[in-house]
Amino acid sequence: MKYTTQKVAYWFFLSALGLLALQIIYGFIMGFAHMGMDVLHDFIPFNTARAVHTNLLVCWLLLGFMGSAYYIIPEESQNELYSPKLAYIQLISFLAVGVTAIIAYHFNWWEGRKFLEIPRPLDYLVVVNVLAFLFNILMTLFKGKRQTTTALVLTMGLLFSALLYLPGMIWFDSQTLDSFYRWYVVHLWVEGVWELIMGGILAFLLIKITGVDREVIEKWLYVIVGLTFLSGILGTGHHFYYIGAPSYWLWIGGIFSALEPLAFLAMALFALNMYRKGEKKHPNKTALNWTLGAAITSFVGAGLLGAAHTLPNVNLYTHGTLVTAMHGHMAFWGAYAMIVLAIIAYAMPNITGRKLFNNGISQYAFWLSNIGMIGMTVAFGVAGVAQVYLERILGVDFMETQKEIEPHFLVLVLCASGFTAGVTLYIINFFKFGKPTDEALVAAS
Amino acid sequence: MLTKSQAKIFFLAGTIIFSVLFLGLSYDTHVNKHDEQTNADKITPEVVAGKHLWEANNCMGCHTIFGEGAYYAPELTKVIERRGAPYVKGVLMSPTPWGEYTSGRKMVAYGFSEKEANELIAYFEWIGKVDLNGFPAKPKYEIKKTK
Ligand code: HEC
Ligand code: HEM
Ligand code: HEM
Ligand SMILES: [Fe+2]
Numbered sequence: 001m002k003y004t005t006q007k008v009a010y011w012f013f014l015s016a017l018g019l020l021a022l023q024i025i026y027g028f029i030m031g032f033a034h035m036g037m038d039v040l041h042d043f044i045p046f047n048t049a050r051a052v053h054t055n056l057l058v059c060w061l062l063l064g065f066m067g068s069a070y071y072i073i074p075e076e077s078q079n080e081l082y083s084p085k086l087a088y089i090q091l092i093s094f095l096a097v098g099v100t101a102i103i104a105y106h107f108n109w110w111e112g113r114k115f116l117e118i119p120r121p122l123d124y125l126v127v128v129n130v131l132a133f134l135f136n137i138l139m140t141l142f143k144g145k146r147q148t149t150t151a152l153v154l155t156m157g158l159l160f161s162a163l164l165y166l167p168g169m170i171w172f173d174s175q176t177l178d179s180f181y182r183w184y185v186v187h188l189w190v191e192g193v194w195e196l197i198m199g200g201i202l203a204f205l206l207i208k209i210t211g212v213d214r215e216v217i218e219k220w221l222y223v224i225v226g227l228t229f230l231s232g233i234l235g236t237g238h239h240f241y242y243i244g245a246p247s248y249w250l251w252i253g254g255i256f257s258a259l260e261p262l263a264f265l266a267m268a269l270f271a272l273n274m275y276r277k278g279e280k281k282h283p284n285k286t287a288l289n290w291t292l293g294a295a296i297t298s299f300v301g302a303g304l305l306g307a308a309h310t311l312p313n314v315n316l317y318t319h320g321t322l323v324t325a326m327h328g329h330m331a332f333w334g335a336y337a338m339i340v341l342a343i344i345a346y347a348m349p350n351i352t353g354r355k356l357f358n359n360g361i362s363q364y365a366f367w368l369s370n371i372g373m374i375g376m377t378v379a380f381g382v383a384g385v386a387q388v389y390l391e392r393i394l395g396v397d398f399m400e401t402q403k404e405i406e407p408h409f410l411v412l413v414l415c416a417s418g419f420t421a422g423v424t425l426y427i428i429n430f431f432k433f434g435k436p437t438d439e440a441l442v443a444a445s
Numbered sequence: 446m447l448t449k450s451q452a453k454i455f456f457l458a459g460t461i462i463f464s465v466l467f468l469g470l471s472y473d474t475h476v477n478k479h480d481e482q483t484n485a486d487k488i489t490p491e492v493v494a495g496k497h498l499w500e501a502n503n504c505m506g507c508h509t510i511f512g513e514g515a516y517y518a519p520e521l522t523k524v525i526e527r528r529g530a531p532y533v534k535g536v537l538m539s540p541t542p543w544g545e546y547t548s549g550r551k552m553v554a555y556g557f558s559e560k561e562a563n564e565l566i567a568y569f570e571w572i573g574k575v576d577l578n579g580f581p582a583k584p585k586y587e588i589k590k591t592k
Contacts, residue, residue: 033517033550041542041551046517047506105503112503114514149449173493175572176483177475179513215449222452226459233463234470242580243511246478250578252470316582320512320520387516395584398519399548 002444003074005081007351007436011091012067013344017427019060019098020337024420026053031416034402035409044106051105051117057332058115059098063091064340065197069137069154071347072204076151077144082136090132097125113178115186116168123169130162149218150207153225154200160193176244183239190331191232191260191302198298198339199225199267205291205346206271210278217274224266231259238310242319250312257310261303264335271295284349285358289366290342297338297370301330301377317392322384322405330377341426352433353440361432365425372419376412383408483575495568498561507552510572512580518544518552522581525569533569537562 029040029049038046074081081087101118104110110117118126137155141147168185172178203221207214237253271292282288305327309318318324345362349355356362383405391401479485499505505514508521524533536543538559542551557565 030517036549038549038551045507045551045553047503047515047553050506050515050517051503108502110501110503112500112505114505117503117506149453173488173496174479174483174485175496175511176479176575178496179511180471180474219447219449219452222449222456223447226452226456229456229463230459233460233467236467240474242577243513244479244483244575244577245474246482247578248470249474316580319580320509320514320516322516325516391584392582393584394586394588396588399544399550400590402550403548 002350002441003080004438004441005084006071006074006347006441007438008081008084008087008091009067009071009347010351010436011088012063012070013347013430015091015095016060016063016067016340017344017430019056019063020423021427023053023056023060024416024423026050026056027416028413031409031413034406035413036403036406047112048105051110052102054115055098055101055105055117059094061332061336061340063094064336064344065158065201066091066094066133068197068201068340068343069133069158071343071351072154072201073137073140073144073151076146076148076204077141078146079140079144082139082143086132086136090129090136093125094129097122097129113168113182116182120169127162127165130165134159134162148214149221150200150203150214153196153203153221157193157196157198157200160196161189164188164193174244179243180240180245183236187236187239188233190335191235192228194336195228195232195263196225198294198335199228201339201343202267202271202291202295205287205342206274206278208346209282209284209288209291210274211281212274212278220266220270224263224270227263227266228260231256231262235260238312238315241312241315254310254312258307260310261299261307264299264303268295268299283355283357284346286362286366287342287346289363290338290345293366293370294334294338294342297330297334297373299334301327301332301334305330305377305381317388318384321387321392322380323388324384326377326380326384329380330373333373344430348430348433350444351436351440353437353443354433356429356432359429361425361429365422365429367422368425369419369422372415372417372422375415376419379408379412379415383412484571487571487574489567489571491564491567492571495564495566498557498565499568502553502555511575511577518550520581521569521572522577523573525566525573530566530570533566534562537565 026049029044030046030053032039033046033049070081070087101122104119105117109119111119137158141151141155164185167181170181172181199221203217206212207217234252235257237249238257240249240253272295275292309315309323309327349357386405386408387401390396390404391398507515507518509515510521512520536552537555537557540554540556542554544550544552
């Protein structure tokens with residue numbers, strides 16, 4: 001069954017891809033700055049470029065999640081969206097707040113806390129916006145014909161994300177407490193509730209693409225999100241090692257965060273097994289690539305590369321170096337960027353009626369962007385490990401170390417160009433589908 | 446074989462138990478341990494003013510503090526110990542982008558007033574004395590430059 005209000009999702013996906021393109025531009029600015037070519041400093045100093053880069057990332061992922069919910073919830077609950085009008089208002093106001101924040105960063109207006117740079121007054125607008133979104137989704141669910149586990153897990157993820165945003169809005173005089181509660185947002189999002197969102201989207205895609213029985217898929221979904229919270233909540237301790245918190249976090253954080261890869265491993269095995277069990281008849285091979293790709297890459301980027309620096313005795317040396325940037329890129333890409341690109345690839349043929357399932361462009365988009373991202377991760381990793389040895393073990397001065405590792409940023413920028421070519425092809429392919437139509441959705445049902 | 450309702454119980458029970466544990470430990474950290482470990486009584490109004498300047502200018506967008514932030518400019522947790530207050534004051538009050546002539550990387554030329562510079566220094570002095578469980582580690586070797 002399809003529902004005509006699912007087409008709201010198109011506009012969220014379109015906006016998400018627009019912000020992704022902008023995010024990449026600011027990534028290049030920083031890549032060149034690290035290479036010793038900080039030419040835009042007078043207009044876009046590094047801290048501006050960084051805040052824009054990471055905030056656009058979070059904004060486009062959130063838009064992608066919202067679009068996914070607007071696509072998935074009507075279909076799962078067998079009910080039209082409660083209010084498409086509210087959804088459009090919410091999209092436009094979200095973009096307005098996001099764009100205002102991005103512009104503000106160019107004029108030194110922000111709240112300089114990593115990832116939470118949005119100025120306080122705009123924070124309140126974000127809260128109102130997210131409440132409107134949640135209201136719309138919850139009303140659709142309540143009025144729906146059925147409440148599936150997939151829909152419930154997805155909605156729980158979105159609801160908890162909103163709640164966990166709040167501790168990040170409290171002022172503390174102490175840098176230690178400031179940092180402590182900042183992790184309630186940053187860590188408990190990416191290694192907690194966002195995994196519910198990812199799991200929900202993944203389960204939906206697997207049900208649709210593999211045709212495996214819903215009961216089986218949803219049972220494993222519970223196991224996966226169970227593992228996530230079992231390890232990820234106390235795993236927050238891996239950020240409390242060296243910020244002035246008690247030393248018991250060294251072993252609590254160490255043990256539980258070392259278990260976190262299990263949830264990602266379970267996710268990868270789950271996706272691969274469902275694919276093997278399934279009928280392999282679904283024509284949308286592009287969506288299948290991105291779905292399995294997300295499950296596998298998130299295990300490598302978040303699970304393996306996270307575990308690589310999560311033990312306290314390793315983290316003592318890698319904490320706050322380019323090793324963290326290496327892990328951050330592949331984890332965000334594999335887990336959250338790829339799952340959003342997967343649901344877009346799945347939804348587009350259904351909401352536009354154009355059956356462009358699998359063409360050269362979509363294949364190149366997938367492989368170029370992923371190979372590019374692997375190259376970028378290696379470049380950051382080599383730079384990071386060299387930094388750790390020079391600065392932290394041999395005691396070379398910070399700036400001198402940075403000079404030595406500049407060449408790795410040339411490699412970074414080259415790989416990033418391949419990555420960007422892939423993303424560009426993905427966006428071109430997106431436009432080839434054209435606009436969503438009611439006829440397509442009615443015909444699909 | 447595991448049934449779906451058993452899987453659901455595993456999820457719900459795990460979530461509740463670990464959330465409660467985490468909140469309990471957070472409470473202990475915040476209420477029982479924080480003040481002593483961080484010398485919270487030394488957080489003077491001047492230190493707080495310094496923290497406001499630190500955030501209002503997003504220094505964390507280039508630097509790290511307690512190892513958190515960006516990887517573009519020096520770690521500042523022990524900057525007073527490493528450079529001394531007068532040097533730091535020079536950086537903060539500089540009318541031209543600091544680093545322009547030395548490393549090629551540029552800091553924003555904030556040109557802070559004497560009062561603001563002192564507030565930031567008070568903030569760094571407090572930061573430098575927090576017990577960080579051994580971070581930043583002393584380098585294992587001390588390399589000398591030959592040219
Ligand atoms: C655009 C990036 C950028 C921003 C923003 C920035 N800095 Fe810097 N800062 C640098 C760079 C680069 C250096 C090192 C320059 C050199 O030594 O060649 C530096 C050096 C310093 C130093 C000396 C560190 C040392 O060990 O030599 C201090 C102290 C400092 N900055 C404080 C601040 C404060 C406080 C703020 C916020 C008000 C701030 N910085 C904002 C880039 C930045
Ligand atoms: C999809 C999931 C994940 C994402 C998106 C992600 C992303 C990030 C990002 C962006 C940072 C830098 C944060 C900051 O300094 O503000 C970070 C830090 C860190 N991550 Fe992850 N991560 C994920 C999963 C994991 C997992 C599963 C582990 C452990 C097994 C892990 C271990 C770490 C550690 C130890 C740090 C701190 C690095 C430091 O000390 O500088 N991460 N992560
Ligand atoms: C394609 C070009 C890209 C380039 C050249 C690039 C480059 C960079 C650079 C240089 C930094 C700053 C590191 C520092 O503080 O010194 C950074 C930060 C970051 N970027 Fe990118 N990036 C790109 C794309 C992406 C993509 C696609 C994602 C997400 C999927 C991403 C996620 C992040 C994150 C999470 C951080 C913060 C990392 C941390 O604090 O540890 N970037 N990027
Ligand atoms: Fe974490």
